[in-house]
Amino acid sequence: MNGILEALAVSKRFGETLALDGVSLQVNAGEVFCLLGANGAGKTTLVNIFLNFIAPTSGEARVDGRDVTRHALAAKRDMAYIPEQVMLYGVLSGLENLRYFAALATDEDLPERRALDLLRQVGLDETAARRRISEYSKGMRQKVGIAIASAKNAKAFLLDEPTSGLDPKAANEFSQLLRTARDKGVAVLTTTHDLFHAKQTGSRIGIMRRGRLVENLLAADISHLDLESLYLKHMSNQDE
């Protein structure tokens, strides 16, 4: 089975620092791959490579079989990205931001009614949707980010610590939205520090350490406690 998101022995070197060291992983349709790891483990670097924001030193990243370096724009059509902090245009409303980014994503105008529906699905009513983004909380901005990703109808979601800084309720709602996406057949690769979130939403869980993928587990095969002890074991070896 071909994965929607594939990393094939991807390495990335920044000067003397080896940020990624031959990372290989695959995320299939309807799968949520949670990538755990300490700061500087290489999680965001991998996401940046998938987005073609940086080029790998060696190896290849693919989206639906397309090399992201050689077919960057085509690959991005199949990907939706939600960063740790969804930053939008403060002078525009949530609705205007959604319609703008959705138009960039889909090559077609998103009707206002449909945009309002999408925002409602992520928990933003019409009144909130028509307010300026500068008045939004981080959680509300994240929700607009999800609405943008949903509007794109992408085959893959790339999420870079999306629940970081969210309150538990918002984080839970976010996880629910991810599961919805997964159920629709979207391949999700998300980086996180949150083990609970990973166990709750992930189909697969990877642990990264010093640029290497040191664990690649099926979420169903491991309990939360085992995951925690495994993670701590790797983290305690971080400086070795």
Place this chain on the structure above:
Amino acid sequence: MPPLSTLDKLQRTLQGPGTGYLFTRVFLNEGRILLADRTLWLACGLLFLFLGYSLYVGLSQVRAREAVLQGITLRDAEKADKSITQLRRILAGHETPDPFSNPADPASVASGLGARHAVLPYLALAPLALGQSDMAPNYYRVTNRNKSTFLYDGEMDNPWNLMTGHFDTAFVVIYLLPLLILGVSYNMLSAERERGTLRLLLSHSLGIGTLLLAKTAVRALAVLTTTGATVAAVLLPERGGSLEYLFWLGMIAAYAVFWFAVAAAVNALGKASATNAFALIVVWVTLVILAPVLLNLAVSQAYPAPSRTELATRSRLITIGGLNRFADLLATDYRHVGKPQVLLPKDGKIEVAERRKAHLLIARQVDAELDTLLAAFEKQLLAQQQFIERFSLISPAAVIHEGMSALAGTGSRRYTQFTQQVSTYHMDWKAFFEVRILNGIAMTEPDFARLPKFSWLEQPATALRGQLAGYALQLLVPSLLLGLWARRRLRRYPMV
């Protein structure tokens, strides 16, 4: 469902697939953002105020100067009518001729009584660029005196104005327009990166080049629309010149494109907004302030300005020589004062005062002897002009100044042509009178109708257009090169 806004309707009309569609979406959204955060209102409002005031200054100046030219032309005509009337009265015996202003005496008519003004008309776009009109007069009073006395004596404006320049539209375009352009475009990409929206934007199938181009285009459209509309609304109803205006707008567009290309290139470096702003100010100071100064220094070194003092001194020395040489003739004048009847024409002849003949001969001698010096003087001015035209491309400000002045008719080339045509007219004037003065032929009424008339011959429109095309190329070629360089540099734009 709420009614669609105009922007939404436009968006829907323009929508389509691919890069063009993405460009349109970014273009429209950028316009919406710049209007919402008041950046465009502020920039275009300032531009509107600057242009409005500059047009007021330009129109006031040109109106006043045109009134002067109109007055001169009117007085010339009135004077000619008065001379004819006076001639009729003298011939009819109703008036005794005055030896110093006798319309029957060709020497009187040639030296002042019939003097005509050679006038260079202001063009439709003159209020946009006062240019050389501050320093070079638009009219000369042509007599049979030597040309160094009127063609090279200069007419200086208020020295303070010469130092600072008028606040005309050329000043706004050359100095302030680039600043406004840089002010709205120094952070086109860096602001997106600093705000955090760049990553989200480029996570879609939107190329960074398309993003930068669309952001540049919306700013360019706003700036050029404000400039074009303000100038058209104020200038065209009063002065016409729609076709010239379109050429002017084309030149302004080329100049604006250059500055947007500079801003795009600096944006492509991927530095912080503050660094971009500093870099662009350095570029502005270099190209708008320093480069023209260096150009002037270079031209004054390569082709030092001819000395007007030397010209005046030489002219005086030759005149003094002439006064000595023709002292006998000059001393035989005063009998005409006491015997005005000798000034009456008889059988088509008149006794021209020897003093006046002497002055004619002196002027002829001065002109002949000064010709070499004047030729060198003009050659030097021409060399300076050619040097400036050849090397003006080191400064887009110099290029646009030359272009705008050429279109406004206040450029050095047109003034040089004017003095050349005035010089020819002066020769015609002298030739007309010389034979009459030296042979004592009295002026008749038909002679007044036959007096040489100055009619300004404008340079062919094709020559001006060729000149403008050259200037436009000097702006567009560097813009294109900068654009290509920026495009190449964007491939390495730092996203992390």
